[in-house]
Amino acid sequence: MRPFDYFEPATLPEAVSLLERFDGRASILAGGTDLLVEIKERIRLPDHVINIKKVPGLDYLSYDPVDGLKIGSLATLHEVETSPVVIEKYAGLYQAARELGSIQVRNRATVAGNICRASPSADTLPPLIADNATIHTFGPDGERSIPMEKFFTGPGKTVLLDGEILTRINVPSPPPNTGKVYLKLGRRAAMELATVGVAVTLTLDGNECRSVRIVLGAVAPTPMRATDAEDILIGKAISENAIEEASQAAKDQCRPISDVRGSADYRREMVRVLTGRALRMSIEAANEGNSPFDISTDQTVD
Amino acid sequence: MKHMVSTIINGERRELAIKPYRSLLDVLRNEAELTGSKKGCDVGDCGACTVILDGKPINSCLVLGVEVDGSEITTIEGLADHTAPGAPLHPLQESILQHGGAQCGFCTPGILMAAKALLDETPRPTDEEARFAIAGNLCRCTGYTKIVESILSISGSEGAL
Ligand SMILES: Cc1cc2nc3c(=O)[nH]c(=O)nc-3n(C[C@H](O)[C@H](O)[C@H](O)COP(=O)(O)OP(=O)(O)OC[C@H]3O[C@@H](n4cnc5c(N)ncnc54)[C@H](O)[C@@H]3O)c2cc1C
Secondary structure: OOOOEEEOOOOHHHHHHHHHHHOOOEEEEOOOOOHHHHHHOOOOOOOEEEEOOOOOOOOOEEEEOOOEEEEEOOOEHHHHHOOHHHHHHOHHHHHHHHOOOOHHHHOOOEHHHHHHHOOOOOOOHHHHHHOOOEEEEEEOOEEEEEEHHHOEEEOOEEOOOOOOEEEEEEEOOOOOOEEEEEEEEOOOOOOOOOOEEEEEEEEEEOOEEEEEEEEEEOOOOOOEEOHHHHHHHOOOEOOHHHHHHHHHHHHHHOOOOOEOOEOHHHHHHHHHHHHHHHHHHHHHHHHHOOOOOOOOOOOOOO | OOEEEEEEEOOEEEEEEEOOOOEHHHHHHHHOOOOOOOOOOOOOOOOOOEEEEOOEEEEHHHOEHHHHOOOEEEOHHHOOOOOOOOOOOOHHHHHHHHOOOOOOOOOHHHHHHHHHHHHHHOOOOOHHHHHHHOOOOOOOOOOOHHHHHHHHHOOOOOOOO
16 A cells, blocks of 8 residues: 555544644544545555544434434444434435445445545435434534535545544434435445436325435435436325336436446436336335335344 | 454463564464464454454454453464363364365364354254354355254264353
8 A cells, every 4th residue: 555644533613633634644533445446546645645544423324303313523333224213214325335335345434434435435424314314524624514405516425625624414203204215326336336326205195296305326426416307206195106206307417428437328227217117115115104125134143 | 563462362471572464363373372263364254263352263463462461362382171081072073074064174273163153142053043143254164064064963963151
């Protein structure tokens, strides 16, 4: 690995002042599953690496009905995928976490790192945006909170300023009759980046769609909301026609590229198919008040 | 500049002087002279470097050596209890030998550590759980079936933990 100096700040202000002092030549290390790969592959060449894992008060995952889910910036994907409240109330995030990398990766990787890396195909982004998450940061000018939808500006690019650190992700508590789904399409079942990812968070009022947020991954420079599709559904009765119309609208709105994982045409068509599927699954979940995924694990412990 | 790191590896306290830009895998193989953990891809894709860090399986190629100060690590060298009379293999090692779950052997240390971590948490895994647990470990020889059989055949048995 290319040589760098290493720091373990004990407080957030200390971490921020190190970032300021090294002025763009330092990188934050959380789980390291992106950063260390990028250093090894010489995509990033930091002179200083600042490990924030010794900063107290960042490693938590908590929930209450008023504030919703709070994901501290050191919470790992493993903590998320094994959290009963995430499984029950944040099914899209649960599914995204469960399908990210391997167990070895998830034991290190943080949700905050997944967000700050800002890969167009990052798995936790679509469900968190569908759930209307907010990002909290701490930096030289104090704290900020940013709607997650406005956080990404391009592949690998965010609105984080120099010296700013993501401290927490806040995800509102879902109203009753809400269904959530994240579907990841890859070329194989595990250890795969998304060719297309579709997240839906949908709330029903009887047979009417009270609200819906549809977020597409890997089909634009950043995760994107399929707003045209949402508009077709909101305030209307659920029907198979409306679902198909909305799926087509999502297909028309996305802007994929062709790469090794799939052609632009294939991705567009898969957006249509997966949006329809995710809508049907989330409607079913909203009706039943259940997670759409089979989360029963047959773990017999003696 | 080297950093002093104090860690317990396979039950033994080790004090190591480590450059901050060395991976835990390199530290284990060189500074700690434990070459059982293998370097395959060196970027987290293959799982050959899997070790158990504070109870959890991780890719040692994606952890810095300096990060493990105060931690406990189990590598393939620490899987079997060498202090037991006759120094028997760990049941997982016996099982993978019996079932032909190892051919060239390069992935085997990582597979065994991933399997050990699975059985520590889930003593009687299902076929699906066993496959899920080793999804991050590539094997180019066996086609995985024999590896899964090796794990399932000792699940829940005495001494498998
Ligand atoms: C084998 C393998 C498979 C993978 N599979 C997937 C996959 O299926 N889906 C997927 O989405 N990703 C995948 N990844 C990518 C990676 O694991 C995730 O993006 C992970 O969530 C990154 O988190 P981390 O804590 O490891 O981040 P790090 O590598 O520590 O950091 C990532 C970036 O974010 C910055 N950063 C981290 N924390 C903060 C913070 N609190 N404030 C400001 N900046 C911060 C770092 O400086 C760095 O630029 C995979 C990686 C590997 C190695």
